[in-house]
Amino acid sequence: MLQKLQNSRNGLGLVFMAPATILLVLFLTYPLGLGVWLGFTDTKIGRGGEFIGLENYEFLWEDSVTRLALFNTLFYTFIASVLKFFLGLWLAVLLNEKMPYKTFFRSVILLPYIVPTALSALAFWWLYDAQFSIISWILIKMGWIDHYIDFLGDPWNARFSVLAANVWRGVPFVAITLLAGLQTISPSLYEAAAIDGATAWQRFKHITLPLLTPMIAVVMTFSVLFTFTDFQLIYVITRGGPLNATHLMATLSFQRAISGGALGEGAAIAIAMVPFLLAAILFSYFGLQRRAWQQGGSDK
Amino acid sequence: MSTSLEDDSQGMSYLDTVRSRWVTVYIPLGIFVFVLLFPFYWMVITSVKPNKELLSRDGNPFWVIQPTLDHFHKLLFKTAYPEWLWNTVFISVIATVVSLVCAVLAAYAIERLRFKGSRQVGLGIFLAYLVPPSILFIPLATIVFKLGLFDTRWALILTYPTFLIPFCTWLLMGYFRSIPFELEECALIDGATRFEILWKIILPLSVPGLISAGIFAFTLSWNEFIYALTFISSSEVKTVPVGVVTELVEGDVYHWGSLMAGALLGSLPVAVLYSFFVEHYVSGMTGAVKE
Numbered sequence: 001m002l003q004k005l006q007n008s009r010n011g012l013g014l015v016f017m018a019p020a021t022i023l024l025v026l027f028l029t030y031p032l033g034l035g036v037w038l039g040f041t042d043t044k045i046g047r048g049g050e051f052i053g054l055e056n057y058e059f060l061w062e063d064s065v066t067r068l069a070l071f072n073t074l075f076y077t078f079i080a081s082v083l084k085f086f087l088g089l090w091l092a093v094l095l096n097e098k099m100p101y102k103t104f105f106r107s108v109i110l111l112p113y114i115v116p117t118a119l120s121a122l123a124f125w126w127l128y129d130a131q132f133s134i135i136s137w138i139l140i141k142m143g144w145i146d147h148y149i150d151f152l153g154d155p156w157n158a159r160f161s162v163l164a165a166n167v168w169r170g171v172p173f174v175a176i177t178l179l180a181g182l183q184t185i186s187p188s189l190y191e192a193a194a195i196d197g198a199t200a201w202q203r204f205k206h207i208t209l210p211l212l213t214p215m216i217a218v219v220m221t222f223s224v225l226f227t228f229t230d231f232q233l234i235y236v237i238t239r240g241g242p243l244n245a246t247h248l249m250a251t252l253s254f255q256r257a258i259s260g261g262a263l264g265e266g267a268a269i270a271i272a273m274v275p276f277l278l279a280a281i282l283f284s285y286f287g288l289q290r291r292a293w294q295q296g297g298s299d300k
Numbered sequence: 301m302s303t304s305l306e307d308d309s310q311g312m313s314y315l316d317t318v319r320s321r322w323v324t325v326y327i328p329l330g331i332f333v334f335v336l337l338f339p340f341y342w343m344v345i346t347s348v349k350p351n352k353e354l355l356s357r358d359g360n361p362f363w364v365i366q367p368t369l370d371h372f373h374k375l376l377f378k379t380a381y382p383e384w385l386w387n388t389v390f391i392s393v394i395a396t397v398v399s400l401v402c403a404v405l406a407a408y409a410i411e412r413l414r415f416k417g418s419r420q421v422g423l424g425i426f427l428a429y430l431v432p433p434s435i436l437f438i439p440l441a442t443i444v445f446k447l448g449l450f451d452t453r454w455a456l457i458l459t460y461p462t463f464l465i466p467f468c469t470w471l472l473m474g475y476f477r478s479i480p481f482e483l484e485e486c487a488l489i490d491g492a493t494r495f496e497i498l499w500k501i502i503l504p505l506s507v508p509g510l511i512s513a514g515i516f517a518f519t520l521s522w523n524e525f526i527y528a529l530t531f532i533s534s535s536e537v538k539t540v541p542v543g544v545v546t547e548l549v550e551g552d553v554y555h556w557g558s559l560m561a562g563a564l565l566g567s568l569p570v571a572v573l574y575s576f577f578v579e580h581y582v583s584g585m586t587g588a589v590k591e
Contacts, residue, residue: 013415
């Protein structure tokens, strides 16, 4: 009887898993493998390619645009993640305070995260317009600058402009998830610390931060993962320009593969991102490990 | 460290003076809210401004003197925008339903059937969640082309579940875990089949989870950009985000009014949906991260 139940469990498990597995294998696992293979070929759109070994990677290593894109991606990811973390944590702490209209604030904060990024990116494009930017207009009226800022025409201006848009979009996610973590911290800990004479900063440093660390590790991994592979913002606001100054790995691989037709080369650029993503995931894994022993459990 | 020396105020927040609350809480929060919402205000105000006001540097740009619906009119009657809206709704709804069905079955199997290797499958699902579309779109494009789905809605309906199923499964696994085993055991003793248990006991108890997963999946499909940009080339099959970005941007003269109207109309459905289900949405977002 027990044996039969066990059998049907495995059988049923197979049946229940089938739809999800078929879709995921066909459209996720297989393309992942195919992508690795394409990276070793000289496939073009409309023409099957041949195996050329590491030629794509050798070419890309020498290619100055790819190097620039790698630099941009690392720069973009690093600065944006650091900013998102600090601003997100700050916002989470603010939202955790007692105040009127708390739920309202909490809801509207998340708007940048839920609307289509491509569409909010358009709004940023308009905010950064060289002739009619409202930001320039305000700064001129305040007398801080005397001519309109060329937000997207100058390489460094453009880099910081897209960076700001990315941070704008990412902060709500970090803040709301960290807020969920903050709410699980018992207020009695803070009261006890306050009675012992701990200052606000000490309470934050010795209670909030350690208890929030596991959550921070996971949230920041997601944040890094999606910032590193970002595509929409750049595609909409600058298309990688000016002079490739804002090209990220993802936008460059799109340009080479889809616009340029060099599928093999584009795939190689995309696959080159994988080691970085793996590093991010490992980081998250060890973050989770820490969570286990912090809660008195044993490391797996 | 100097902060800790200077800050010798003691006690909890309710002991703070009103003035320090303003400085430490309300003003920073106000700035955050302003910055996070300003682009939306700017979208709205631009979409109802006549071109004459848009292209003049005089007057107060924050307000509109003669509001107009011209941009919306142009959008709805002179472009393919209504078709894009319909495509987006169609694709998002079907992709969401397909993903939910797959995810419910998979999550139940992993959490409750506990078949051999279910732990590994669960981990695999989580890893699938971490694979970003930006590294998949090139090989997927060749697959979509070979299957003869290129430039059809089905290309998107079949590829969206690759990021929706892992997310929904992960979320639902958490919900199913919270349902007591005893309920299921009772039903099993009474002779119910696994399907009946799933349908009559588990699903009714996990309605909040289903709503969270559904809303989230719908939003993710609605907002998807890179697949829709790569797999679709004809205007009549495009989704809203891709249509607005690729077709409304013409030449060197940008029609900011209609662009912002398009962005606004494309954002409204998810914003409205979100406003109805804020709590589900937030719990879905944090739930998927927490596990």
